[in-house]
Amino acid sequence: MKKKEDMKCIKRGEFLTKLLIAIFLIGMCVLVFKIVTEASFYMKHSNHVTLGCVYDRSGDVLFDPDADTDTYSYDHFVDVGNLIGDDSGMMTNTLVSENRTLLSNYNPIFGIMEHGQSAIYTTLDHEANRTVYDAFGSRDGTAIAYNYKTGEIYVCVSKPNVNVLDFEDVDSLPSGSLICKAFYRTVPGSTQKVSTLAAAIEQMGFETVSNKTYSCEGVYYNNYGNEIDCHSSYGHGSQDIFRAFQNSCNPYFAQLVQDMQLQPLKDTFRNMGYSVNNSKAPELDIDGISVFRGSTELDDVNDFDTQWGCMGQSKTEVSPCQLMMWQSAVANCSNSVTKPYLISYVKNVFGNEKDESETSYESAGFSAETAAYVREVMLENGRVKYNDKIGYNIGAKSGTAQIQDGASENNLLVGFVDDSSFPIAFCVVIEDNAGGYLSTEYITSTMLNAIANE
Amino acid sequence: MFHNKLSYGRITFLVFMTHAIMLAAVLFRGNYKDITDMLQLTTAVFALDIVYMIVIRFFYKQMTYTTDYLLLMIMGCSVIFQSCFGSIGFASKHYITCVLALVCCQIMFLLTRNHIRILALKQYLYLVLGVLVLATVLLTGSRSMWISIGSLSIQPSEFMKPVFVLLCATSIMEQHDKKKLILFYVSREMIALTIAFFIIFVLQWWCRDLGSLPTFAAAYGCAIICRICYPRAKFSKGTLITLIVLGIALVALLASAAPAYVQDRLSVDIWEDTYGDGYQQCQALMAIAEGSLFGKGPGYGKLINVAAADTDIVFSTICEEWGFFVALLIIFFVASLLILPMINKPRSYFHATMVMSVAAVFVVQMGLNIFGSCNLIPFTGVTIPFISQGGSSMLVSGMLAGMLKSGQSPVFRRPDAVRQNSRRRERAA
Numbered sequence A: 001m002k003k004k005e006d007m008k009c010i011k012r013g014e015f016l017t018k019l020l021i022a023i024f025l026i027g028m029c030v031l032v033f034k035i036v037t038e039a040s041f042y043m044k045h046s047n048h049v050t051l052g053c054v055y056d057r058s059g060d061v062l063f064d065p066d067a068d069t070d071t072y073s074y075d076h077f078v079d080v081g082n083l084i085g086d087d088s089g090m091m092t093n094t095l096v097s098e099n100r101t102l103l104s105n106y107n108p109i110f111g112i113m114e115h116g117q118s119a120i121y122t123t124l125d126h127e128a129n130r131t132v133y134d135a136f137g138s139r140d141g142t143a144i145a146y147n148y149k150t151g152e153i154y155v156c157v158s159k160p161n162v163n164v165l166d167f168e169d170v171d172s173l174p175s176g177s178l179i180c181k182a183f184y185r186t187v188p189g190s191t192q193k194v195s196t197l198a199a200a201i202e203q204m205g206f207e208t209v210s211n212k213t214y215s216c217e218g219v220y221y222n223n224y225g226n227e228i229d230c231h232s233s234y235g236h237g238s239q240d241i242f243r244a245f246q247n248s249c250n251p252y253f254a255q256l257v258q259d260m261q262l263q264p265l266k267d268t269f270r271n272m273g274y275s276v277n278n279s280k281a282p283e284l285d286i287d288g289i290s291v292f293r294g295s296t297e298l299d300d301v302n303d304f305d306t307q308w309g310c311m312g313q314s315k316t317e318v319s320p321c322q323l324m325m326w327q328s329a330v331a332n333c334s335n336s337v338t339k340p341y342l343i344s345y346v347k348n349v350f351g352n353e354k355d356e357s358e359t360s361y362e363s364a365g366f367s368a369e370t371a372a373y374v375r376e377v378m379l380e381n382g383r384v385k386y387n388d389k390i391g392y393n394i395g396a397k398s399g400t401a402q403i404q405d406g407a408s409e410n411n412l413l414v415g416f417v418d419d420s421s422f423p424i425a426f427c428v429v430i431e432d433n434a435g436g437y438l439s440t441e442y443i444t445s446t447m448l449n450a451i452a453n454e
Numbered sequence B: 001m002f003h004n005k006l007s008y009g010r011i012t013f014l015v016f017m018t019h020a021i022m023l024a025a026v027l028f029r030g031n032y033k034d035i036t037d038m039l040q041l042t043t044a045v046f047a048l049d050i051v052y053m054i055v056i057r058f059f060y061k062q063m064t065y066t067t068d069y070l071l072l073m074i075m076g077c078s079v080i081f082q083s084c085f086g087s088i089g090f091a092s093k094h095y096i097t098c099v100l101a102l103v104c105c106q107i108m109f110l111l112t113r114n115h116i117r118i119l120a121l122k123q124y125l126y127l128v129l130g131v132l133v134l135a136t137v138l139l140t141g142s143r144s145m146w147i148s149i150g151s152l153s154i155q156p157s158e159f160m161k162p163v164f165v166l167l168c169a170t171s172i173m174e175q176h177d178k179k180k181l182i183l184f185y186v187s188r189e190m191i192a193l194t195i196a197f198f199i200i201f202v203l204q205w206w207c208r209d210l211g212s213l214p215t216f217a218a219a220y221g222c223a224i225i226c227r228i229c230y231p232r233a234k235f236s237k238g239t240l241i242t243l244i245v246l247g248i249a250l251v252a253l254l255a256s257a258a259p260a261y262v263q264d265r266l267s268v269d270i271w272e273d274t275y276g277d278g279y280q281q282c283q284a285l286m287a288i289a290e291g292s293l294f295g296k297g298p299g300y301g302k303l304i305n306v307a308a309a310d311t312d313i314v315f316s317t318i319c320e321e322w323g324f325f326v327a328l329l330i331i332f333f334v335a336s337l338l339i340l341p342m343i344n345k346p347r348s349y350f351h352a353t354m355v356m357s358v359a360a361v362f363v364v365q366m367g368l369n370i371f372g373s374c375n376l377i378p379f380t381g382v383t384i385p386f387i388s389q390g391g392s393s394m395l396v397s398g399m400l401a402g403m404l405k406s407g408q409s410p411v412f413r414r415p416d417a418v419r420q421n422s423r424r425r426e427r428a429a
Helices: A001-044 A126-135 A187-203 A205-213 A242-245 A251-258 A262-272 A305-310 A319-332 A368-385 A440-452 B008-029 B035-059 B064-084 B092-112 B115-120 B123-138 B156-169 B172-176 B189-204 B213-228 B237-257 B260-267 B279-292 B314-322 B324-343 B350-374 B389-408 B415-429
Strands: A054-055 A059-063 A117-120 A141-147 A152-161 A215-218 A217-223 A227-229 A237-240 A274-278 A284-286 A287-291 A294-296 A336-338 A343-347 A353-355 A360-364 A394-403 A409-416 A424-430 B148-150 B152-154 B179-181 B183-185
Touching: A001 B279, A001 B350, A117 A284, A126 A152, A126 A343, A126 A440, A126 B389, A141 A440, A141 B314, A152 A440, A187 A205, A187 A251, A187 A319, A187 A394, A187 A409, A205 A242, A205 A368, A205 B035, A205 B189, A215 A242, A215 A251, A217 A251, A217 A274, A227 A251, A237 A242, A242 A368, A242 B324, A251 A305, A262 A274, A262 B123, A274 A368, A287 A368, A287 B172, A319 A368, A319 A394, A319 A424, A336 A440, A343 B008, A368 A394, A368 A409, A394 A440, A409 A440, A440 B148, B008 B035, B008 B156, B035 B092, B035 B148, B064 B314, B092 B389, B115 B123, B115 B389, B123 B156, B123 B189, B152 B172, B152 B279, B152 B389, B156 B213, B156 B350, B156 B389, B172 B314, B189 B213, B260 B314, B279 B314, B314 B324, B314 B350, B324 B350, B350 B389
Parallel strands: A054 A117, A274 A294
Antiparallel strands: A054 A059, A117 A343, A141 A152, A141 A424, A215 A237, A217 A227, A284 A287, A336 A360, A343 A353, A394 A409, A409 A424, B148 B152, B179 B183
């Protein structure tokens, strides 16, 4: 009897030992799974792995971890410094910092491969980028242009920029050097009227909007008695939407907003991607680079701040990239926005190519009919004001954004080229340009010519 | 009884080949300036193999040798690993501790193979434990676990492990002699064991060395379960569940009352603190990723510059230089030591409990080290048995391996195989 009990106990002890070993082995399996799935993430933090190069669409180098002034001209990378970034770890939200996994000469099986062939080939046109960068002269700002049919970004310039070949002390750089402003918030000024027009057409229909005329006497007092100034102190008189859009008439748009209902207005703006009254806006990233969409506050259509916000002032902010993206829906007469991308294809450590270019879309937040009507209005504006100056048939809207409580003015121009063989949408921002020293038309023209000459 | 099919010749060849392949890997992939850098290491490893094999085979006959072969294989690999960290050389100190561990293994085997004798000496085990506790309190520095004698450092608390394991394994005879105490039927031995564990617990807490505590807790837990599952344990399911709930509550309470440095480790997001509390783990994980499947090559690792690279995060250091595959293989070898008593079954309940407690100590130590350094669980400073550097740890691991060996049944040759061999000899004659 006792022997039987002992045998039972031995078997139980054995079972427990097996259980312990089994738990440990299961833990080891979990560890293997963790390491296999997270190895690339760990390598993002490693200083021992070498990175490959980044190239533009014609094979010109945009980033080289071994770059120095012996192999490249001193300012070779200055036009793309804050967009492409470097491997110093001091710049974030750049193509290199957000795509280290693709660029690492690392393979989960063979480990670090010093002479790996990892590389990223972008859609950018370095020469065009450089031309636009130079065109800014002493002014700061940003310019971005992409193919509104495919989504390829050709130009993305931001000034001031950073020369990665001569970059040691962050504190000595001018403010804004380390960020690509095309992806960050800016006051849109009257370019916001494109969104307001789209929201009005969504709510009232194009026929109603086009039949509406409002009078501008230079100053307009809204329902609450607040003063809305027009940039023309003489006023524009009675105008329809086409004329008001060309005149960028503030009293017209204040009255238009006043005639709209608040909730549908908020809904359209939210659908377009705005954060309305601190609501959560959908996230946007371009190949890992985080992009600000837009934000505004809309409380009461009769209120000064709401009206002013619908004209791109007050608390309204949008990124130049997002302004450009809406243009794709307008240009394509579509209810979808073409999502921009920077990476065309990549090579892995063994030099094998993988196509990363894929045209994708997201909801524009307004209907195709609305887009078509907005397109009509913008093309008319382009025909009257810009085609001759720029040299292309474009649909466009300009804006003047007052920043720092009016102490400074930024000039903006958003639009698209009305040519199916040259489908370019763009946004240009020139900062602190109150005297009109540099025109957005000049930058746009230079940019379009540079892209066309590729 | 008849599972041990490897012959002396075959297994000797296997051990030699394993070490030869590893040394060839060092030769072809290693970071050395001159081939003579490898000479000492090669000689030492093969010398140990030859001497140990001869001693085992011709001067010290046993009924089973599998644990010895496996242990020798692991020791050789360990010496090669430790000699290659950062650059190729010869880890002489580690080599000496490995030799001493092998000796300890044999001594412990001889001491524990007769369970009747151990059971008769159990009061002395409590005495030894008391001496070790007093040595830790009186001879170590202020709230430290180490005794420093010149350049030599000894950790007496490590030596409590084999003693405590033996205490857990004894007292089984007392299971029939239980008395009801408040709620439970308990034996005098169980009360004594619980007091011993409590003293060790207080000592570890006081010395701020909570890393080793789970190993003692695991051995104690196994002992408790063994007693609960004893056929005449008189434990109801309700009592069992109450005990488990109380245990979990106690662990949660202790975790919340743990010192600040422990709390930091429990809550740290290592990737948010890559140069602070998460430094070692981040570096360890990066090293594993950098080494990938086949490693950078012996001597080419960079992790050796991080503190405790050859002890607490040694798994990652091996991964970096030798690759994930080799690191997993060596852990599998160590785990195989624990699997062997499942093949050659324990001879008695004493041995079954002892094997289980040793397995608990090894598994918890390996788990804490590997999973801790890889951020699966909070990081604690414990060693991997036989692989990490550390004299006390290595000697104690050797002792525990000796217990594993003594726990196994003798392996007999198959009667028909004996007959066949004798026929062959006759034919040959």
